[in-house]
């Protein structure tokens with residue numbers, strides 16, 4: 001055998017052993033023998049550099065660390081999954097599927113574990129891995145190709161018949177760490193005097209987000225495939241379960257626990273069975289996922305905002321643990337709400353160590369009869385804030401003391417008052433209260449408000465405590481000197497923050513209204529107000545009756561708005577923002593739906609990955625855009641999908657902006673078809 005044949009043989013052998021070990025979990029070679037093959041291949045390749053290929057198993061670790069990860073737009077959006085917490089929610093899901101498809105009998109589903117990892121997408125061109133990216137916000141993620149290549153369970157090229165490889169294929173799945181690997185990694189961390197990781201998920205996330213692929217390569221990461229994004233030049237199986245089998249044949253790890261089940265009974269049976277086996281599985285899971293098996297039927301059901309109608313995650317019940325309640329303290333939220341927080345003896349629950357749990361409010365403390373010194377059951381579901389579920393009364397020590405809700409704000413000393421039919425006690429200090437001021441500033445800067453990156457709680461804490469910033473307008477007077485003097489703020493971060501503050505001056509009326517933090521005015525109400533009134537002046541001048549003309553604004557919301565606008569210091573704060581140089585379009589541009597997209601002309605061409613042509617047209621029109629059949633100089637955007645033809649060429653000739661579905665969805669969500677996020681007060685982290 002010549003060197004060239006030997007090289008080919010060694011590559012195939014090493015790939016096969018990787019597959020045996022990482023995919024089939026059935027190694028057939030001793031480590032020392034594997035290492036020998038590997039070193040022999042390395043030696044032959046360095047003797048024959050002309051034979052080197054980047055999909056050789058020796059080429060998994062590239063040597064150069066990155067300065068930062070590049071952003072990548074996903075060719076088709078990586079959707080999110082809706083959750084079901086109980087059997088009734090699963091029954092409702094199954095009913096919606098049957099109604100949507102107009103089917104009476106039992107539906108065939110594919111069921112699989114829900115890995116508690118990080119979603120990524122792997123792009124293969126002509127069978128070779130060319131890119132790997134994190135899910136990010138679903139539209140854009142980070143390019144972590146160099147890191148994902150180091151996972152030996154991820155094939156660098158597809159297995160099987162090369163003539164049947166797709167021209168282009170995106171495999172989606174989760175990156176995670178097996179529990180046993182996590183234990184070993186943590187032991188190694190402690191031996192090296194480094195901080196252990198909190199749980200396998202954090203360890204996996206931290207390892208994947210390393211700028212130096214050599215670090216990632218030293219971490220035992222695994223990948224499991226759960227689906228496919230783009231697939232060009234291939235006929236895929238007709239079912240999701242068939243698709244997973246195909247992925248397995250191409251060399252990808254897929255969950256061994258996957259199964260085709262039938263009807264609601266099949267779903268619930270699967271959930272119960274996997275729930276039983278959960279502790280014995282090699283990885284952490286937080287539930288199971290059900291997907292309508294028939295891919296054509298999936299297409300017919302489509303999507304609601306960013307989640308498919310054809311799939312759902314059935315979560316396991318919250319985990320509980322028992323610990324001592326050491327104290328109850330008060331946290332003051334953005335709206336002045338005083339939330340009692342239980343300070344706990346550290347306890348490990350649901351994969352993290354918890355030291356704080358919410359007690360919600362005074363009434364809840366009475367109802368559960370929680371006292372300081374009690375032994376309590378703490379509950380944590382997924383990434384939800386932990387709460388005190390109940391007290392173990394038989395273990396109550398003598399002298400366990402009742403908690404008394406304060407009558408003054410513990411932060412600013414203002415009166416704390418409880419509204420007539422409210423369960424919440426609120427500090428009446430408003431923005432005089434430093435706690436409320438901090439929260440108000442954090443809200444003002446948050447992503448969906450003014451989007452000032454880098455203005456986090458540590459910075460705000462110092463800015464307020466040192467009396468550098470009192471109102472949002474003060475942010476626009478900050479200079480490098482003030483910022484660079486803060487603790488843990490390097491000059492580079494200070495400059496970045498100043499740039500982010502400057503950038504936020506160009507905003508929109510809905511964002512500004514939302515950023516003001518008026519009680520009961522979330523993102524979607526802010527948008528409705530902007531549409532209806534068209535200017536801040538008109539909102540400030542509106543009476544209850546005028547306010548209630550706005551969709552979904554009732555007496556309570558109207559009163560909150562009027563109260564806010566009636567406060568002289570709020571009016572003053574708004575005037576200062578204008579004076580600081582904030583600008584936002586008003587009048588027609590703000591009033592009409594969609595703002596930025598109003599009147600913009602779109603042309604659709606080719607097959608979009610997830611949206612039908614009708615749905616895409618409707619969504620564009622919903623925000624005030626127009627859809628036209630042909631491309632001209634008046635066209636603003638051409639939305640191109642697979643097999644786009646002459647319209648795409650024409651767009652390129654005319655220099656019209658061409659976007660893909662992911663970009664379109666982002667434009668649409670910026671223009672106001674997105675959903676509002678809740679803004680509940682959360683006790684300060686889960687602690688460690």
Ligand code: D41
Nearest residue numbers: 079080081113114115119226227289311
């Ligand atoms: O195991 C998982 N975590 C998992 C995540 C899974 N088994 N299946 C998934 N399927 C989807 C759809 C149906 C939307 C393609 C997912 C996810 N999505 C997902 N992971 C993270 C966000 C969404």
